[in-house]
Amino acid sequence: MHQLQHLHQRTCLWLEALVREGRLYSWLQRLYWAELGGARRFQEIVTRWRPSGTALEAYEGIIADEFRHADLIKALLDQHELPLLPAPTSERYWDPVWGGITSFEDACAAGTRGEMLARNRFRVMIKHPVTPQDICELLMQILPDEVRHAKLLGEMAGNEAMKRMHPHHLEGMAALGL
Ligand SMILES: [Fe+2]
Ligand SMILES: [Fe+2]
Numbered sequence: 001m002h003q004l005q006h007l008h009q010r011t012c013l014w015l016e017a018l019v020r021e022g023r024l025y026s027w028l029q030r031l032y033w034a035e036l037g038g039a040r041r042f043q044e045i046v047t048r049w050r051p052s053g054t055a056l057e058a059y060e061g062i063i064a065d066e067f068r069h070a071d072l073i074k075a076l077l078d079q080h081e082l083p084l085l086p087a088p089t090s091e092r093y094w095d096p097v098w099g100g101i102t103s104f105e106d107a108c109a110a111g112t113r114g115e116m117l118a119r120n121r122f123r124v125m126i127k128h129p130v131t132p133q134d135i136c137e138l139l140m141q142i143l144p145d146e147v148r149h150a151k152l153l154g155e156m157a158g159n160e161a162m163k164r165m166h167p168h169h170l171e172g173m174a175a176l177g178l
Helices: 003-020 024-049 053-079 094-098 104-127 133-175
Strands: none
Touching: 003 024, 003 104, 024 053, 024 094, 024 104, 053 133, 094 104, 094 133, 104 133
16 A cells, blocks of 8 residues: 555544544643644754754744644643643654754754654544544644645755655654554
């Protein structure tokens, strides 16, 4: 089966299981930390590689977006009277990917793959009939940002870094069970 089709099917099965087992809102509690973790990772990239000019502007925009995404998720959790969970101590996808970064371009390549993962998952969730309306609306607010982040980071990464980071990406995907 084509790789994208396979991922699409896996994502649908994952989502259907979450809904069936009543775990969709606990996924949202984890997504809060994924967004906040994203913001902090991008901040770390800026601190470590010191981009300037338009690259710095792009990163600053992305960081502000990720903090805003976390706030939007927190607001929805509040509506459901769900607390924030303690911050996770490890991230399955990022642990193997982060260690493979050796340059600013590598960091952008890692970032764009992460954004693509979020983007693809959100697209499936928005279209799937099992997703509750309020989560759909939240994801529809966030999705255009993730699409833009994936594009911007991909342009800054370039093909060489995308190729260099590919094995680390595959390791991260394997850790996610994909
Ligand atoms: Fe985000
Ligand atoms: Fe993003």
